[in-house]
Structure formats: structure tokens, C-alpha cells
Amino acid sequence: MNAAAQPTSPDLRNPVGAHVPVAGRGLVGTGLAYARRVGAEAVQVFVANPRGWATPEGDPARDAEFREACAAEGIPAYVHAPYLINFGSDSDATRERSAESLRHSLLRAHRIGALGVVVHTGSAVGRAPDGGSRYAAAMAQVREDVRPLLDELDALGDGAPWLLLEPTAGQGSSLCSRMEDLAAYADALDHHPRVGVCLDTCHAFAAGHDLAEPGGATAALDLLTAAVGPGRLRLIHANDSMDVVGARKDRHANIGAGHIGAAAFAELLTHPEAAGVPLIIETPDGRHDPHRVEGARHAADITLLKSLRP
Numbered sequence: 001m002n003a004a005a006q007p008t009s010p011d012l013r014n015p016v017g018a019h020v021p022v023a024g025r026g027l028v029g030t031g032l033a034y035a036r037r038v039g040a041e042a043v044q045v046f047v048a049n050p051r052g053w054a055t056p057e058g059d060p061a062r063d064a065e066f067r068e069a070c071a072a073e074g075i076p077a078y079v080h081a082p083y084l085i086n087f088g089s090d091s092d093a094t095r096e097r098s099a100e101s102l103r104h105s106l107l108r109a110h111r112i113g114a115l116g117v118v119v120h121t122g123s124a125v126g127r128a129p130d131g132g133s134r135y136a137a138a139m140a141q142v143r144e145d146v147r148p149l150l151d152e153l154d155a156l157g158d159g160a161p162w163l164l165l166e167p168t169a170g171q172g173s174s175l176c177s178r179m180e181d182l183a184a185y186a187d188a189l190d191h192h193p194r195v196g197v198c199l200d201t202c203h204a205f206a207a208g209h210d211l212a213e214p215g216g217a218t219a220a221l222d223l224l225t226a227a228v229g230p231g232r233l234r235l236i237h238a239n240d241s242m243d244v245v246g247a248r249k250d251r252h253a254n255i256g257a258g259h260i261g262a263a264a265f266a267e268l269l270t271h272p273e274a275a276g277v278p279l280i281i282e283t284p285d286g287r288h289d290p291h292r293v294e295g296a297r298h299a300a301d302i303t304l305l306k307s308l309r310p
Helices: 026-038 060-073 092-112 135-155 179-188 201-206 216-228 262-268 296-307
Strands: 016-019 043-045 077-080 116-120 162-166 195-200 233-237 279-281
Touching: 016 026, 016 296, 026 043, 026 060, 026 296, 060 092, 077 092, 092 116, 092 135, 116 195, 116 233, 135 162, 135 179, 162 233, 179 216, 195 201, 195 216, 201 233, 201 262, 216 233, 216 262, 279 296
Parallel strands: 016 043, 016 279, 043 077, 077 116, 116 162, 162 195, 195 233, 233 279
Antiparallel strands: none
């Protein structure tokens, strides 16, 4: 595969950043302003309502402004696709809307210079005719629906974003939550050279990978590499967990304040497959705290993660 070097500044092994808000003044006026406030070296954004199917065109001038600002400041950017996307659904309408939504995210990502689009791997909704699991049928749908989008990605050329598969926390009929599950997903997509992985540490912990145990983060990345091959880990969602290992609950905690603990992130950063991979926090910002200082909790998480870099 074409395992291009990670887009990092020479003095940064792992850029540490955040998912930033964009409502109000847009990608630059809100998003990059927030990134600067919290000390983010990388950013992740939504380019559509994450809980809807709308596919807004966006403003070409603002998209160009964001792309140019990120390039000038050396900030790698990523797009998170909407949460409703599920190619494993038994609803044709959901599958069609999922394809339209992911296509939109990929094209907007290309326009704003984002390096990848994160998409949740989905679940096998419904039951098979015999009353059993729809896993096999759902994985066939993943191939049928996503493979054409990868062909469209190829047409964008060398500057195309990566499609980054994010395993889930294991709720319901998840198609992919354990690191081992990524092997079947990669097979379904023919190990396309621009299909990578976004590892969410809270999801992995919830799915049963005990990152808190000494050697646990190393073991999880070893399993990921065995499943999809080297060079596929392109982004890490760095989130602690409010729940215990194996709980199958996706509830994020601030770094070091949950059941994973800061030491696991330090260990994660020493793994060869994590070299140069950006970290994005999606941790609580304390918005319901009446004494909250905007960005303070995110700034603290980013500062802590920076201090854990080898």
C-alpha cells in the first residue's frame, strides 16, 4: 500500500489537537480560533449536521481560507462524517442516504484540505430471514456501497483524503468494535490504499481492550496492525473512559480522569505504528458547569497529552 508519511511538523512526533466547533463564524472564525485558544496542533470538524442527513454545499471562499490557514500554520485537519451513516442497515433508504452523506464529507474534506474523513463502522441492523445475525449480509452491503465511493476517491488524485474507519464501542450488532474485526472490513474494501483506521481509545476500552493494564495499549495496536497491516493507523481519538473496560458504553472522560488513565496514552505513543499519528481529543468541555471557562478543560487535556510524548 501507499503508506505515506504522516503529515507532521519535523519537531512534533504526534500533533495533539481537538474536535473544534464551527457554528457561528465558520471553519476559521470559530474553528481555528478555538484551536488556537486551546493550543491544538491538529483539528477535526464537522462539515454537516452530525445528527442529520443534510449535505450543505459550503462557502468555497471560506473553505479555501480554512485550507490555506491550516497549510500556513502546519495544522493537519480531519472531517468527522455524520453519526447516522450505517451501511449495515436493513433499510435501503438509510443505505442510500449514508452513501450520499459520506460522499459529501469526502468531497468537502478534499475542498478544505482535510487529510481524512472519519466514519463509524456501523452495525448489522435487523435480523436475517432465519432469525439469525445479519452480519454477513451487512458486510456485503459495506462492500457494495463503499467500494464505489473509493473509486470516486481515486478520481480526486493524490490530494484525496483518506477514509478512516472508526471501530465502535461494541453496542448492539456492531460490525467492528474489536481490533480483530478490522480484518473483515479491510477485506471487504479490497485493502484500498486510502482506507485507514481512526482508533478511539474509549471505544477500544469499551470493546474489551484493557488499555489501562501495563502492555494493554501495545497489545491493542499489535492486534490492529495484524488485522489491517502497517501504516493504516492515521488518526487517534484520544479519550479517557467514564466506564470500566468491556462496558460497551461510549462515554468519554477527560484524559487521566477516567478508567484508562494517563499512563496508557504515554504507552500508546511509544508504539511504532503511532509514530507521527495525530491525536484528537473529543473529551468533555464542562459546558454544564456554571463556573466553566471556555476551552479550559480541552486546553488541560491537550497540555497533558503533549507532556506524554516521548
